[in-house]
Each structure stands twice: as structure tokens, then as C-alpha cells.
Amino acid sequence: xxxxxxxxxxxxxxxxxxxxxxxxxxxxxxxxxxxxxxxxxxxxxxxxxxxxxxxxxxxxxxxxxxxxxxxxxxxxxxxxxxxxxxxxxxxxxxxxxxxxxxxxxxxxxxxxxxxxxxxxxxxxxxxxxxxxxxxxxxxxxxxxxxxxxxxxxxxxxxxxxxxxxxxxxxxxxxxxxxxxxxxxxxxxxxxxxxxxxxxxxxxxxxxxxxxxxxxxxxxxxxxxxxxxxxxxxxxxxxxxxxxxxxxxxxxxxxxxxxxxxxxxxxxxxxxxxxxxxxxxxxxxxxxxxxxxxxxxxxxxxxxxxxxxxxxxxxxxxxxxxxx
Amino acid sequence: xxxxxxxxxxxxxxxxxxxxxxxxxxxxxxxxxxxxxxxxxxxxxxxxxxxxxxxxxxxxxxxxxxxxxxxxxxxxxxxxxxxxxxxxxxxxxxxxxxxxxxxxxxxxxxxxxxxxxxxxxxxxxxxxxxxxxxxxxxxxxxxxxxxxxxxxxxxxxxxxxxxxxxxxxxxxxxxxxxxxxxxxxxxxxxxxxxxxxxxxxxxxxxxxxxxxxxxxxxxxxxxxxxxxxxxxxxxxxxxxxxxxxxxxxxxxxxxxxxxxxxxxxxxxxxxxxxxxxxxxxxxxxxxxxxxxxxxxxxxxxxxxxxxxxxxxxxxxxxxxxxx
Numbered sequence: 001x002x003x004x005x006x007x008x009x010x011x012x013x014x015x016x017x018x019x020x021x022x023x024x025x026x027x028x029x030x031x032x033x034x035x036x037x038x039x040x041x042x043x044x045x046x047x048x049x050x051x052x053x054x055x056x057x058x059x060x061x062x063x064x065x066x067x068x069x070x071x072x073x074x075x076x077x078x079x080x081x082x083x084x085x086x087x088x089x090x091x092x093x094x095x096x097x098x099x100x101x102x103x104x105x106x107x108x109x110x111x112x113x114x115x116x117x118x119x120x121x122x123x124x125x126x127x128x129x130x131x132x133x134x135x136x137x138x139x140x141x142x143x144x145x146x147x148x149x150x151x152x153x154x155x156x157x158x159x160x161x162x163x164x165x166x167x168x169x170x171x172x173x174x175x176x177x178x179x180x181x182x183x184x185x186x187x188x189x190x191x192x193x194x195x196x197x198x199x200x201x202x203x204x205x206x207x208x209x210x211x212x213x214x215x216x217x218x219x220x221x222x223x224x225x226x227x228x229x230x231x232x233x234x235x236x237x238x239x240x241x242x243x244x245x246x247x248x249x250x251x252x253x254x255x256x257x258x259x260x261x262x263x264x265x266x267x268x269x270x271x272x273x274x275x276x277x278x279x280x281x282x283x284x285x286x287x288x289x290x291x292x293x294x295x296x297x298x299x300x301x302x303x304x305x306x307x308x309x310x311x312x313x314x315x316x317x318x319x320x321x322x323x
Numbered sequence: 324x325x326x327x328x329x330x331x332x333x334x335x336x337x338x339x340x341x342x343x344x345x346x347x348x349x350x351x352x353x354x355x356x357x358x359x360x361x362x363x364x365x366x367x368x369x370x371x372x373x374x375x376x377x378x379x380x381x382x383x384x385x386x387x388x389x390x391x392x393x394x395x396x397x398x399x400x401x402x403x404x405x406x407x408x409x410x411x412x413x414x415x416x417x418x419x420x421x422x423x424x425x426x427x428x429x430x431x432x433x434x435x436x437x438x439x440x441x442x443x444x445x446x447x448x449x450x451x452x453x454x455x456x457x458x459x460x461x462x463x464x465x466x467x468x469x470x471x472x473x474x475x476x477x478x479x480x481x482x483x484x485x486x487x488x489x490x491x492x493x494x495x496x497x498x499x500x501x502x503x504x505x506x507x508x509x510x511x512x513x514x515x516x517x518x519x520x521x522x523x524x525x526x527x528x529x530x531x532x533x534x535x536x537x538x539x540x541x542x543x544x545x546x547x548x549x550x551x552x553x554x555x556x557x558x559x560x561x562x563x564x565x566x567x568x569x570x571x572x573x574x575x576x577x578x579x580x581x582x583x584x585x586x587x588x589x590x591x592x593x594x595x596x597x598x599x600x601x602x603x604x605x606x607x608x609x610x611x612x613x614x615x616x617x618x619x620x621x622x623x624x625x626x627x628x629x630x631x632x633x634x635x636x637x638x639x640x641x642x643x644x645x646x
Contacts, residue, residue, distance in 0.1 A: 026352070026353070026492075026495075026496070028352075029349070029351075029352045029370060030349070031370060032372075033372075044370075046601045047352060047354060047367075047600070047601060047602075049355075049356075051601050108598070169349075172349075173349070271637065274603055274637060274640070275431070275637065277370070278369045278370060278374050278602065278603040278604075278633030278634070279370075279601065279602065279603065280597055280601040280602065280603060281601075310601030311601070314594065314597060314598065314644040314645070315644070315645065317597070317641075317644060318640075318641040318642075318644040318645045319641075321637040321638070321640060321641040321644075322637070322638065322641045
């Protein structure tokens with residue numbers, strides 16, 4: 001992966017990405033609901049065309065490729081939402097896309113990625129196969145550009161556009177920008193993007209228990225990986241082994257601390273989103289909401305909560321509702 | 324009910340209502356998705372604060388009451404969504420609200436209505452008790468104003484504001500207004516409102532099988548009631564015995580025909596909305612989508628489909644997903 005361009009993501013890059021996204025997609029709704037009597041703003045990224053915010057970074061990345069790069073195609077590595085984002089953007093731009101996905105990813109995500117016309121290559125996540133090595137093998141063959149799920153400046157900048165929209169939507173209602181943004185965190189692409197997009201807001205990343213490597217890394221002041229990669233979690237979208245230096249540089253400068261939520265807290269958040277917002281939110285997409293509802297993260301000031309995705313299997317969601 | 328004011332609803336009234344709603348609530352999202360390869364626009368009224376479009380008509384009605392009328396309170400009759408709309412608007416305006424609801428309404432709707440601070444009076448729908456008589460008794464006591472769920476000019480005008488928003492949202496994307504709007508239909512408040520709001524669009528009401536009295540009325544050219552009030556349906560929001568003259572006058576002039584959908588078609592539509600839109604749509608709210616997915620209503624031209632509500636019990640929704 002050493003050949004990957006590694007410029008730093010910038011606020012200017014977020015602004016450029018926001019202009020491009022504004023021309024492509026309507027803003028996702030910013031829905032106000034009270035939590036313990038306090039108004040909170042929920043950003044429904046689950047309503048994006050691919051069911052997750054990942055479309056933002058993928059679009060910014062792919063539209064900045066040169067003609068020669070476009071002709072050689074792109075390779076993505078993803079458990080599902082980034083996969084769909086890259087596949088969606090690639091089809092729209094006429095770029096060939098190959099996505100490396102874990103064999104145990106939700107079926108609905110694998111099928112959707114194929115549905116957008118991408119070539120899906122499965123790797124053995126449970127067996128410990130190295131996905132980056134699989135991707136590198138494909139890149140060595142084709143000369144394709146890697147579109148990393150979070151360790152990429154364009155991807156970080158693109159994800160940050162959600163924060164630009166939140167500020168604009170609050171302004172439309174005569175309100176100042178967010179003072180706090182709580183977001184689900186996997187590798188830290190969204191978290192870093194929001195930090196660049198909203199310099200005046202406290203950015204609060206939330207990870208699933210056992211996969212809270214960003215929380216640990218912030219605590220320690222250096223990148224720490226997930227201690228036990230076999231720790232079970234239903235938050236497939238947030239199962240990242242470790243954040244990357246390009247992300248951590250932003251996080252370390254801007255984010256005070258992270259939080260972890262339990263599986264039960266995530267399920268309770270999914271049920272709350274069902275009942276109060278009538279939204280289908282996938283487990284990983286509900287992590288930030290879970291931290292808020294569990295009282296781990298305060299909602300004073302003007303708190304925005306990112307509901308980052310809605311791609312979950314019907315059977316799994318039915319089980320959560322029936323609990 | 325003879326004392327109820329019965330001016331006709333007008334396009335001017337819809338425009339007035341739209342100005343009021345625009346100041347109160349952000350537009351609900353208009354989400355584009357392909358159906359059989361054709362782009363269709365879905366209006367997610369399920370994302371309103373009360374989980375249904377009913378907040379529109381209730382707000383228009385209550386804000387036009389005089390000070391003296393406000394002081395005497397309002398009485399609503401509703402299986403649940405109109406109840407919540409009236410209760411929400413009444414609380415916001417400091418007006419006392421009593422809602423007459425069927426004892427077999429979804430528990431979630433009764434609880435939500437009480438949660439907005441309304442006094443709920445239950446009537447025996449399964450036993451055939453006349454809800455209008457119950458409401459009239461309450462009005463005789465208090466001098467309160469009846470806010471009928473559909474047979475009211477303000478309510479009709481208010482519901483029509485959804486059509487104004489659809490046209491505005493298409494215009495924001497550089498597109499002409501809708502050529503067809505497919506909408507769930509109970510008593511015909513929304514249908515009549517949309518007909519006034521969008522004079523150039525074909526308005527297509529969809530009812531559940533057995534409760535398709537508007538379809539029958541349009542066919543016959545006069546108001547026909549539901550033939551069998553015991554016919555089972557999961558679409559509680561659309562269980563209205565008959566449309567009212569004030570609605571039918573608009574429908575007869577503007578609507579060519581209605582359609583009916585089966586219970587299985589409604590459940591399939593709920594599952595499609597879950598998988599493709601990540602939205603929770605209640606059975607009645609999915610009726611129009613059901614007619615589109617079943618191929619009963621075409622989607623050529625620029626078709627908008629109203630997803631009118633999302634208030635459904637978790638257990639019921641889990642059953643639909645597990646099917």
C-alpha cells in the first residue's frame with residue numbers, strides 16, 4: 001500500500017467535496033427529536049441512495065481521478081457500506097470497480113454491491129486472511145487505484161460533508177452550528193472528516209465494545225489495534241482492525257476521547273430509532289445513538305447524532321424488534 | 324355534526340396552509356428510487372414529528388381557530404395518526420384536545436396521543452359504537468370545535484401541502500412537477516388536498532381491499548359506504564366507513580379512478596420500503612407503494628408516491644419482515 005498517495009485531508013478539501021455532493025444528492029434529513037426533554041438533531045445518512053454516508057467519500061475520491069486512472073479502474077476494501085458507495089459512484093462514472101469483501105459480510109450488502117455492477121472478491125475474514133494483501137494483489141495485476149474505506153484523504157474529506165450539511169440545515173432553521181457531533185466510528189474516516197468540517201464542534205466517536213481501538217488509541221496517544229479480532233459484534237460496519245496514521249493525525253489534534261457501547265445498548269438504540277424516528281438503522285449505524293440513549297455522551301448544547309447506515313438483513317432486524 | 328362549518332376547500336387555502344407549514348416544519352424528504360428501472364419519487368411523510376402527514380391538516384385547522392374557539396378546546400376522531408396530529412398541534416398552541424379513538428387502535432398510537440398531552444376517550448369500534456355520536460356528546464358538553472379527520476376544509480387544505488412540497492422539491496432538482504401522485508386513501512382528505520394542490524397531476528388514491536369505498540364511489544359517481552365494516556384489514560389508518568360530500572366534490576371533479584390492494588401486497592410493500600429505503604412504513608402508509616409494486620398503477624411520467632405514515636407496533640413489523 002506504500003504507493004498510495006498520502007497528502008493530508010484539509011478543510012478546503014471538505015468544502016470542495018461538499019460542493020460536488022450538493023450537486024449530486026439532496027441533503028439527507030436532519031430530524032429533531034427530544035432525548036430526555038432536550039432537542040437533539042439526527043442526521044439520517046441511512047437514507048442515502050446506498051443506505052449509508054459512504055457514498056460521500058467514494059464520490060469525492062472517484063471524481064478526482066484522472067482519465068488514465070479512471071480507465072484502470074478502482075479497488076475497494078469494505079464489509080459492505082463503503083463497497084456500495086464505491087460501486088454506486090463507479091457505475092455512475094463508468095469506472096470498473098472491484099470490491100474485496102469479507103465472506104461473512106451481511107448478504108444484503110454483498111448482493112447490493114453486486115447489484116451496482118461491481119466485481120466482488122470475497123476474502124476469509126473469520127479465517128484471518130489479510131484483506132489488504134488481497135486488494136494489493138488485484139492492484140498489482142490491473143494498476144487500479146485503491147479506494148481505502150477510511151485511510152484516504154479524499155474519503156475523509158468526503159465523509160466530512162455530512163457535517164457541512166448539518167451546519168447548513170441548522171442555519172436554515174435560524175440556529176447556530178452544532179456544538180457536539182456524536183458519530184459511529186470504525187476506522188475513523190467519518191470522525192476525521194467531521195473534525196475538519198466543523199472546527200468549532202466537539203467530535204465524539206463511538207465504537208462497539210471490543211472494537212474500540214480508536215477510543216484506546218486516543219487514550220494512549222498512539223495507534224492501538226483491536227486487541228481481540230474474534231470478539232463478537234453485530235456492528236459489522238465498524239469492524240476495523242485499527243485506524244490509520246492519516247486519520248489519527250486529525251483525531252489526536254481534535255478529539256478528546258471516544259466511547260464504547262455494548263451490544264444491548266446498540267439493539268435498544270435500533271428499537272428507539274424504529275419507534276421514535278421510523279427509521280431502519282443498522283447496528284453500526286446506531287452506535288452513536290446508543291451512547292446518547294445510554295447516557296454515556298451528554299446532549300446539552302446543540303448535539304447532532306449521525307445515524308450512519310441502514311443496511312441490515314430483515315431477519316436480523318426482526319429479531320432486534322422482537323426482543 | 325350539522326353545526327360544522329362547511330366552506331369548500333380551495334387551492335388558495337392550500338397555499339396559505341403551505342406557508343404556515345413551511346415555517347413550522349422542514350420538508351419531509353423526497354427520495355428517488357427506481358421501480359422496474361423507472362425513477363419514482365417517494366414522499367416520506369412517515370418522518371413527520373408525529374410519524375404521519377396528519378400534522379399538516381391539524382396545524383392549518385388549529386391555527387385558524389379564533390381565540391374564543393381555542394379556549395373551548397378541540398375534539399378529534401381518529402384511529403391514531405390524525406389523533407397524534409391534533410394532539411401535537413394542540414399542545415404546541417396551548418389548546419385542550421380530546422381525541423375519540425377506537426379501543427382496538429394500535430397501542431403505540433393510543434400511547435403516543437396521550438404522550439402529546441391529549442385526553443383520549445375510547446369507543447367500542449368492534450362493537451359498532453358510533454364514533455361521531457361519542458364526539459358530538461363531548462362537543463355538546465364543552466362547546467369544543469370538532470376537527471374531523473378528513474371531512475373538514477382546513478384539514479383537506481393542510482394535507483394538500485404535501486403536494487406543494489413535492490413540486491418544490493422536484494423544482495429544486497431542475498424537474499417539472501409530478502405528472503402523477505399515488506396516495507393512500509382513507510376518507511379522502513389527503514387525496515382531495517393533493518388534487519387541489521397539484522391541478523396538473525393525475526391523483527391516484529389507493530385503498531385496502533374491502534375498504535375501497537372511495538374507489539366504488541368514484542365508479543358509481545356517488546358516495547358509497549364500505550359494504551362490510553367487519554372485513555379484516557391491517558391498514559387501520561385507512562379504515563373509514565365512507566368519504567364525506569366535501570371530499571367527494573373534489574374527488575369527483577379531479578380523480579378518474581381508485582385502486583385497491585390486498586393484505587399481501589401491502590406487506591410486500593412494507594418489506595420493499597425496509598430493504599430499499601430503510602424506512603419503517605405502517606400498513607396503511609404503504610398502500611400506494613403496494614399498488615405501484617404490484618403493477619396496478621403505472622410509474623411512467625414523473626410519478627410521486629406518498630408514504631403516509633410509519634406508526635406501527637414493533638411486533639407487527641417484525642412479523643411482516645419475518646414472512
